[in-house]
Amino acid sequence: MRGLWDRPERLEWSGGGYDHAGVHSIAIDPQDPKRITVAVSTGGAWQTRDAGRSWSICARGMYAEYMPPEQKFEQNAQDVHRLVLCPARPDVMWAQHHNGVFRSTDGAASWQEVTAIRPSKFGFAVAVHPKDPDLAWFVPAVKDECRVPVDAKLVVARTRDGGKSFQTLRKGLPKEPAYDLVYRHCLDVDRTGKRVAFGSTTGGLWLSEDQGDAWRCISMNLPPIHCVRFG
Secondary structure (H helix, E strand, C coil): CHHHHCCHHHHHCCCCCCCCCEEEEEEECCCCCCCEEEEEECCEEEEECCCCCCCEECCECECCCCCCHHHCCCHHHCCEEEEEEECCEEEEEEEEECCEEEEECCCCCCCEEECCCCCCCECCCEEECCCCCCCEEECCECCCCCCCCHHHCCCEEEECCCCCCCEEECCCCCCCCCCCCCCCCCEEECCCCCCEEEECCCCCEEEECCCCCCCEEEECCCCCCCCCCCC
16 A cells, blocks of 8 residues: 555664564444554554555554653554554554553554553553443563563463553463463454454464363464464
């Protein structure tokens, strides 16, 4: 889309974990398909309201700890790992950022940091309930040099109140030391909002039938998993 490609700010984008920047999240408003929000690592979040002809940056409120203090809040420097919206309430969006978790309730016009998440604010994946915008899941990890679960314990963090509080879910997940990292596209919730699944870099795949209260291992012998989606 030339409207985004030709933005002068694109020349300032940089790679996160790769040599070059990448658009990884494309959130289409089901109530207004012309409104599309994308996230760039590393280049902030961008939104179009005319199906891609023109774009504006929409990362206000996010911050980058890796930037000099005077550039900390520069929208174009934000490393958003994953961005999703609630289909039933598309103005509510969740973002897992390199520096934390952020939530927007005004269609990405502004973002507020969610600080209650445990055991860490770092991670790559986020999923939101299709009907309840306050219900979301994350898989926390350690940053930056050692990207593994905190204390080698694989857990899922869940909020039911829009980020005011979190539950740490581990029933059915590995009890022994675990070093599974969950990539940005490897956590998903089905259209009913009951089933949640995620896969890891070590080839583990887990499924929950009760929104994460308990997990069942589907396989521990797959290649590194790069994407998990319900059909």
